[in-house]
Amino acid sequence: MREMAAGEVTLVWQNEVGGLTGRVGGTRPRYLKWNPAGSGESLSAEAERLRWLADRHPVPAVLDLVVRGHEELLVTAALPARSAVDPKWTRRPEDAVRAVAEGLRALHSLPVATCPFDWGVEARITEAVSAGREVPASLLTAPNVDLLVVCHGDACAPNTLLGDDARFAATVDVGRLGVADRWADLAVATMSLAWNFEDPDEGLFWETYGLEPDIERIDYYRALWNAT
Numbered sequence: 001m002r003e004m005a006a007g008e009v010t011l012v013w014q015n016e017v018g019g020l021t022g023r024v025g026g027t028r029p030r031y032l033k034w035n036p037a038g039s040g041e042s043l044s045a046e047a048e049r050l051r052w053l054a055d056r057h058p059v060p061a062v063l064d065l066v067v068r069g070h071e072e073l074l075v076t077a078a079l080p081a082r083s084a085v086d087p088k089w090t091r092r093p094e095d096a097v098r099a100v101a102e103g104l105r106a107l108h109s110l111p112v113a114t115c116p117f118d119w120g121v122e123a124r125i126t127e128a129v130s131a132g133r134e135v136p137a138s139l140l141t142a143p144n145v146d147l148l149v150v151c152h153g154d155a156c157a158p159n160t161l162l163g164d165d166a167r168f169a170a171t172v173d174v175g176r177l178g179v180a181d182r183w184a185d186l187a188v189a190t191m192s193l194a195w196n197f198e199d200p201d202e203g204l205f206w207e208t209y210g211l212e213p214d215i216e217r218i219d220y221y222r223a224l225w226n227a228t
Contacts, residue, residue, distance in 0.1 A: 017035075100205065103160045104152065127228070187220075
């Protein structure tokens with residue numbers, strides 16, 4: 001990562017598969033994401049989705065993508081915003097919860113017909129089985145689709161950025177973005193609130209998004225998330 005940075009890199013994140021995210025400051029602040037071989041994640045896929053979103057939804061601009069064998073490095077421009085799980089916002093959980101809902105509502109309002117990516121149940125299960133994961137038979141039949149939208153694919157709270165005005169500013173980590181039932185995102189987003197905030201107001205999320213919780217769909221998509 002340092003070889004490509006042209007500056008001092010501050011490590012800000014390490015994911016469960018060994019991928020690293022670092023920040024380079026200075027006059028041209030930027031983020032570098034590196035995936036090791038065998039991680040199962042695709043920064044090429046993320047770059048493709050970021051470019052597709054560029055004039056449709058607030059996301060970081062892609063500055064470079066470097067692929068060396070099975071390793072990838074994605075460089076994106078830094079934005080004047082902070083993750084919803086930054087200490088500034090974990091001390092103000094209502095602002096963070098509201099912004100997560102605002103960001104998803106905005107993403108879900110994009111025209112589905114223009115999105116070339118798929119994150120539907122069948123695609124997810126096929127990918128999981130191909131990767132050697134066993135998907136319970138109870139998940140092979142999904143609830144009837146409520147509304148197809150452009151889903152984030154990893155709608156956990158850290159992937160929403162807030163500006164200094166405490167409003168939604170941008171969405172990050174979109175490598176799985178694709179068309180799916182909106183509950184695939186909503187189930188995960190609300191589940192993640194308890195992981196990141198002390199006593200979060202889930203009701204505020206639903207009020208801000210503009211929907212009543214559907215327990216059957218929430219339970220199914222949380223189980224599918226854990227299985228795939």
